[in-house]
Amino acid sequence: MDTITIQNLKCNKHPNKNLQFIQVNDILTQSISTKPLFYCSSCFNHDLHFQSINYLMIDQIFQEAETNIIPKWPPVNNYQIISDLIDLTSNQSSLDYVQQITDFFDQFKEEFLNKIDIIQKKMINEALKYPIDTQQIIKRYQDISNILQFKQLLNNQQPNNLQDHSILCKEFISQMESQKDKNTELLQSLLTQANQLQKNFNMEYPHMIKQQLFTFIDHISFFNLEIPEVNSINHNSTRSHQQTNITNQNNQIGDFKLGSDLIMKLVSNESNFCSDQFLNKLNDILQSINPLLKQFSFKTAVFKENKEQIDFSKISEEKINFIEEYVKHSVALSRGEQQFEQEAKDSLEIKQMIQIVESKMSFLKQDFIQQFEKFLVDVKPFLKQINFTNSFTDKQKFDFFRNINLKDSKLYTLFEENLPNLDLKLFATEYNNGQRDCVVNKKENGYYEIEKLNNIGWVNCISSINLQKDLKYIFRIKVESLNEGKCFIIGLMKNSDTGITDGSTNELICQLQKNNQSVIKVGSWGIDKQLKGAGFKTSVENMIELRLYLKEQILEMLDYPNYEYKLGLDDKYKVKLTQFDDLRFYIGICNQETKIILMDVKIVNEFIY
Template sequence: MAPLNDQQIVQNIHLKAKNFNSTQSVHNQINSYFTQLKDEIIKKIDVAQKKAINQALEMPFGKEQILKRYQEISQIQNLKSLLMQDQNKSFALYQKQCKDFIQQVELNKAKNTQLLQELLNQCDQIQQLIDFDRLNKSKIFLLDFLDSLNFFEDQTQSQVNSDNNLNNNILPQQDNNKIDQLMKLISNKTNYCSEEFLNQIRQQLQKLSHFFEQISFDKMNQEGKKAIRFSELNDEKINNVNEYVEHLIKLQDDPQHLQSVKNSFQISNLLNVLDNKFNFISNNYRDNLMRYLIETYPFSKNINTDEMFSEEQSFNILRSLETNYIKEFVKIVKKKENLNENGQNFDNSQTYRVQQKILESFIFEKRELENTLKQFPIFDLLLLLKEKSILNELQFQKSNLYDGNQRIEIVKNMNNQFEISINQTYYQGSNKGITNCISQILERDKKYIFRIQFEKRNDPNYFMIGLMKNENFNRYYGYNDQMSYYFRLENKKMKYYGGYGIDKFVKGDKTQLLDENSTLELRVWLEGKQVEVLNYPDYSYKVEIQDKFKQNLSQKDLCLYFYLEGTKINKSQKKHQQLSNFENQSMEEIQNNNI
């Protein structure tokens, strides 16, 4: 015998071999099982067959009963007896009996029709007493059960089961009972099944457990979906969900329910708040919110809207204001914000100057008047009510970049025009490069038009106009802020070169040449994110800032900007500009009026 670490294994094998049944014994056991099963099944079938036949014989309406009932209703026997009477009787009497019979039949025609229809219905019911579809399904069920009998388990499946059993000894025990899984589906809280019904279902499922064990529950749910965990909600929440579902169904099927919800007290009050003109809600948003409030009404109907307002009277006053009043109020608030953004002190505002005049003419408490006008600088709005020139208020600054503060010359002539140039006549330094010249910070809500003419001293000359940030004024060239229009004067023509922000052609194209004496019109409206360059007065040429740079117009310290280039020749290079400010006019109005 080969050496082993454990000789007990050999002894165990001998013991098992002694106790094993022979192959013949296994065959006998199988034959015995099926013989016994067959006998018991045949006995059950015989009993069921006899029971069914007896029930059929005891049916209340067999063929004889149907014929007998038909004869009673139709009175065939009475007619037959009448016809078979002795012919020797008086003919008059016989005739009277026949007439009476016919008259009686005619009188009972409706009743007899009903009785015969009932008899016909009973005949149909007899055909339906035996449900052969159900019986055939039961037969298939029994045959499938017999097919599932398996004495020797598949070896591959046996190995899988063995591995699973091994894993179950290592991992925590899990509830894999498939009947329990089915019961979880059936007993979902939202089904409101009674305990009595659930107990009956469980009992019947347990009888069929053998078949359910063959069903794979691995893909019970749709891919990516899980059963809604209603069981984790309390009864109150479940009832709310049920009410919500019933509400949605009614909305689909019952127009009166929809109208009732629309007119409900809660939704009406919420819409009163929503429709306040100060909210500036779009119609599209309102419609979407209205649909949402209607759909979710079961959850909001218990909200106490009586306590919605802290000051309902104030709300109603504001709600009743006309649209024009609200627009004017918004203008005042916006003006205050613009003054704050531009760092303008109240003492320097137009409203402050009007306040001083008021105090000179009327007796007011100065502090109250000042506080009111600070909150509502209404007199600064008067600048927006009519066209007003800003030439008297316009200021220009010279950049320190490359000694621009020593080289730039700014002159306001008799025609109320500004002449800006590089004049190096008395400049002693060595810088000859480019520098900046800017205006004061532009107001965001104003719409500006700057008309500019250019004079060259060399051929070609390079020019840029546009906007730049005030804080970058002394740091670098304005065109770095990507809000500039770049062109050259050469061969007595004005030629676009571009590449610095104002490059989107609306009229004309890049190849179009303007006369060198042309006046360019620069239009600026920061709040509307518009910067445009046109040829004045023809307006046959129009270039605007590119969309990707419009975000730069949201900055708060933007100024009108000129690019000034020095030359080695000690002569002045001039730029003449005529400036105007048009208020309360859109860019479209300005263009249509050819201002």
């Protein structure tokens, strides 16, 4: 009927032609156009602007509308969609999902049962190699022992013929006894085989395999949304996903399931240097057994407490290579190979670093230098990042200062003069109206000038801060004005005593007196132990240097700058230096027209003289 209808459709312009095409697109834009909706073959040839995308064969609609997807229909914005649908439906078997599922399981059941039959026969044949039950063991025993022949012999006893029967039995027993070694060997073999099978036979493992198979079967799915592993194509694409999944489990104790992600994270760490080929293959294998892996759970954290796997992927390959070399280097050092350690010490990098720290201008302790050298040996692989070839701007000058003689008095004086001055903020206490009768002025150059205004008693001038036990101090005092025979005191005093008594109470002082043009020591008030020279006498500059290191119980007085005399604190008073916590620098003056200047207060690394 459809064919007759098509044949009856004739073109108005070409009556002898059947209509073959119908316009199915751009109709809305041509609503007032006189252009015909139907075309015959002649119309098609005469239309110089014919656009095939807008026309559909009428015959195709009649013949394929009920069975196929028709190209160009319905009108759409993207005809690739219809083209893709045509491609999709062209292979009918690929869309018959129910049939595919049915075929899969039918084939699976057949192959599965065949495989089970093969394994079953194999296991039975293996078991038949052994005496597998009581009857077989007894049967084998009967063959070895001839017990049934012995029974038959005993049953054949003739009445009134015991002597002959005894002879036969004796012969049989003698024969069996003569092969005692063979009997023992055969029975031992029987026992060994029976025990071997009993030890080797394991029903738990097949049950476990069976359960694993059921687990795999439970995870059979034909739909990607139900298969989380399907997106894990290779370890590179899943690494960030693995990191996210496992980070939250790092140090959490509780049930969590083992999975391919965790194993890949542990194995694929860059520090293992596994090849991509190996990791890709391992990932494929783990993904294939992931349902099985997830059956195992742990009640413990993956990593140690407060620890997690180092993510080496965030650092460069160059640094990873340094780390690898460092580990190998540390392992070699841990073996205690002296030659290897010495070679490291003799390397250019470490030699130059040690030259720098051993320089006499660095004032470093020897134990620190040794510790630093050990550290350099430990981290030698990382020193390659530093170019030691041209590390000095002037190697000759460096060598000169490295080997310089710091005992040279001129050099030492120059060095000390360039140290920063510490401001102790000297002041007079209220003891004996010191703040009224004594003037303490700080000069522009930082010096403190102390002057007594009358002759009424001793006054105390002290620093405003307690002296620290772990610092080495140098105090330089100049006697600017002091009448002949008059005295003053320098040393240390407890801050808690400065308002109630003079400095002699603590016995950490030295009393000095003007004698001609010099200042000499008089009396014994603590600092009177002779360490250098005989007595104590200043030069014409009338300057005194006081040295203090509370931690090591050092309190010394020297003539500056000649250093010809040195007095130290008497041993019986040294404990006070570490015992008292509020010791301060102290100057005591008594007489009018006495003027003492505190010139320098410096913190040094070492006392040279």
